[in-house]
Amino acid sequence: MFKRGACLLLSGPSGAGKSTLIGELLREFDDIYFSISTTTRKRREGEVEGRDYYFVSPQEFREGIEKGLFLEWAEVHGNYYGTSLQPVLQALEEGKLVLFDIDVQGFLSVKKSPIASVTTSVFITPPSLEELKRRLEERGSDDPATIERRLENARREIEYMGEYDYILVNDDLERSRREIVAFGTVARLKRDREEVEAFIERWIHTH
Amino acid sequence: MFKRGACLLLSGPSGAGKSTLIGELLREFDDIYFSISTTTRKRREGEVEGRDYYFVSPQEFREGIEKGLFLEWAEVHGNYYGTSLQPVLQALEEGKLVLFDIDVQGFLSVKKSPIASVTTSVFITPPSLEELKRRLEERGSDDPATIERRLENARREIEYMGEYDYILVNDDLERSRREIVAFGTVARLKRDREEVEAFIERWIHTH
Numbered sequence: 085m086f087k088r089g090a091c092l093l094l095s096g097p098s099g100a101g102k103s104t105l106i107g108e109l110l111r112e113f114d115d116i117y118f119s120i121s122t123t124t125r126k127r128r129e130g131e132v133e134g135r136d137y138y139f140v141s142p143q144e145f146r147e148g149i150e151k152g153l154f155l156e157w158a159e160v161h162g163n164y165y166g167t168s169l170q171p172v173l174q175a176l177e178e179g180k181l182v183l184f185d186i187d188v189q190g191f192l193s194v195k196k197s198p199i200a201s202v203t204t205s206v207f208i209t210p211p212s213l214e215e216l217k218r219r220l221e222e223r224g225s226d227d228p229a230t231i232e233r234r235l236e237n238a239r240r241e242i243e244y245m246g247e248y249d250y251i252l253v254n255d256d257l258e259r260s261r262r263e264i265v266a267f268g269t270v271a272r273l274k275r276d277r278e279e280v281e282a283f284i285e286r287w288i289h290t291h
Numbered sequence: 292m293f294k295r296g297a298c299l300l301l302s303g304p305s306g307a308g309k310s311t312l313i314g315e316l317l318r319e320f321d322d323i324y325f326s327i328s329t330t331t332r333k334r335r336e337g338e339v340e341g342r343d344y345y346f347v348s349p350q351e352f353r354e355g356i357e358k359g360l361f362l363e364w365a366e367v368h369g370n371y372y373g374t375s376l377q378p379v380l381q382a383l384e385e386g387k388l389v390l391f392d393i394d395v396q397g398f399l400s401v402k403k404s405p406i407a408s409v410t411t412s413v414f415i416t417p418p419s420l421e422e423l424k425r426r427l428e429e430r431g432s433d434d435p436a437t438i439e440r441r442l443e444n445a446r447r448e449i450e451y452m453g454e455y456d457y458i459l460v461n462d463d464l465e466r467s468r469r470e471i472v473a474f475g476t477v478a479r480l481k482r483d484r485e486e487v488e489a490f491i492e493r494w495i496h497t498h
Contacts, residue, residue, distance in 0.1 A: 085418060085460055206480075211292060212494055242494055246487040250480040253292055263480065266473035273413075273457040273470065280453040287419055287449055 088279055089117075089176045091199055092271040093184040095191050096208030097238035099220045101254045105208065105264040106185060112265050117175035118183045122148070125163035138168070156186070156193030172199065181272050188244045195247070204271040206264075207248040211255040213238065295486055296324075296383040298406055299478040300391040302398050303415030304445035306427045308461045312415065312471040313392060319472050324382035325390045329355070332370035345375070363393070363400030379406065388479050395451045402454070411478040413471075414455040418462040420445065 092109075096102050110116055122138040124145050133139055140148075145164040148154055157166030167190065175182050176199070184194065191205060210216040216238055220231045245251055250267070254260045275283075299316075303309050317323055329345040331352050340346055347355075352371040355361055364373030374397065382389050383406070391401065398412060417423040423445055427438045452458055457474070461467045482490075 085462070086458070209494070239495055242491055245491065246482075246484055250477060251293070251482050251487065251490075252480055255292070263476055266476035269470055269473035270457060270477055273459055275453075275458050277453055280458070283458075284449055284452065287416070288446055 086275055086279055086283065087179055088202075088276065089115075089178065089180040089182060090272045090274045091172075091176075091182040091184060091194075091203040092267055093186060093191060093194060093203050093205045094208055095186055095188055095205070095241070095248065096254075097210070097216060097241055098234050099216050099223065099238075100208045100210050101219075101257070101260065102185060102208050104257070105254070105260060106183065108261050108264055109183060109268050113181060113268050115180050116183050116268070117171070117178075117180040118185075119167055119172060121165050122154075122168055123163060123165045125165075155197050155199070156190045158187075158189050167194075169197075176202070181268065188241045192244075192247070202274045202276050204250070204267065204274055205248040206250045206252055206267055207245040208252045208254055208260075209242060209245060211253055215255075293482055293486055293490065294386055295409075295483065296322075296385065296387040296389060297479045297481045298379075298383075298389040298391060298401075298410040299474055300393060300398060300401060300410050300412040301415055302393055302395055302412070302448070302455070303459075303461075304417070304423060304448055305441050306423050306430070306445070307415045307417050308426075308464070308467065309392060309415050311464070312461070312467060313390065315468050315471055316390060316475050320388065320475050322387050323390050323475070324378070324385075324387040325392075326374055326379060328372050329361075329375055330370060330372045332372075362404050362406070363397045365394075365396050374401075376404075383409070388475065395448045399451075399454070409481045409483050411457070411474065411481055412455040413457045413459055413474055414452040415459045415461055415467075416449060416452060418460055422462075 094102055094106065110118065120134065120138060122140055122145065124140060124142045127139050131137065142164065149157060153168055153170065154166040155169045155172060157164060172182055194200060194203060210219060213235065217235055220226060220234055226234065252260060252263055301309055301313065317325065327341065327345060329347055329352065331347060331349045334346050338344065349371065352373065356364060360375055360377065361373040362376045362379060364371060379389055401407060401410060417426060420442065424442055427433060427441055433441065459467060459470055
């Protein structure tokens with residue numbers, strides 16, 4: 085039958101509840117490969133190489149760009165961030181569900197990449213900007229300037245939500261949990277053309 | 292938030308197990324509108340108007356075609372079959388999940404229709420043509436000539452499965468049940484551009 089995996093790509097503003105829902109997916113499914121970004125920014129206290137990020141030098145990163153090793157990459161505040169293609173392709177080959185937690189720019193790059201045809205994209209949003217502000221303030225981990233910047237980012241990102249396959253409004257955690265697990269189930273039923281053609285070929289000729 | 296419904300469109304050869312999976316959806320969700328076809332063919336024993344089909348005269352059907360009342364229609368063996376647009380639009384307006392059990396030709400028409408942007412399409416297939424033959428023979432409701440015709444149709448329809456958003460290989464009923472219910476959950480998170488734009492507008496201005 086079908087052996088290759090597929091991708092589930094999640095975007096949404098900080099404070100939308102993405103991390104909680106990703107935790108839910110990782111608890112529910114044991115065959116998920118959670119895509120880890122590569123970055124040139126300094127490792128922060130508590131961050132682990134290969135869990136939070138792959139940390140590389142700017143030169144290594146630029147070489148990777150030139151060799152086309154990145155599925156997507158961006159420069160943010162003088163640091164590079166990107167997703168290496170190779171581990172994603174390997175996970176797909178192993179039949180895994182590849183999970184992306186990625187910003188809008190990254191999504192737009194993935195949309196033009198070879199894995200677009202096996203990717204289900206979901207934009208996760210809080211019900212309103214007001215509610216997002218309330219959540220960020222309640223969380224208490226950001227100073228007012230950071231919160232203002234996050235809200236500004238959210239305002240910019242939300243404009244792109246129509247580009248995603250699906251929109252999940254996270255206003256009821258129980259429902260959102262059910263929905264994200266359902267995405268974990270169906271996303272893997274997206275198949276690339278090559279595998280579909282091989283399936284049809286086999287299907288017809290077993291008669 | 293979002294008020295309008297969305298569509299889940301299922302195709303697949305007779306004997307793929309579609310009816311069982313549709314029964315599962317109807318049991319699981321109480322807000323599904325199961326789209327009923329309109330036909331000019333004679334009503335058979337046991338068939339109920341408005342449950343199995345809407346039965347109309349050829350003249351009524353042709354008038355409907357001229358007035359653009361059909362989402363899709365086809366002429367098969369001298370009879371017309373089609374899906375009226377109006378009840379579908381009303382169900383969407385009421386926020387329901389509209390369920391289509393439709394052949395490949397119908398799907399290709401829906402793909403070009405105004406509801407395409409809110410439709411998740413799934414092709415349901417048995418694991419092989421051999422297995423399909425076995426199931427049809429075991430079912431015992433068709434004579435050999437009908438089985439041969441069904442297999443011929445299946446061979447023709449399977450060629451189009453790559454056109455669908457997702458492919459469900461029905462080789463394990465328990466897994467297929469979980470998958471179809473997951474589709475019933477996520478399909479409604481597909482939103483039309485108009486509603487997305489209104490959401491963004493509201494979202495930004497609640498601040």
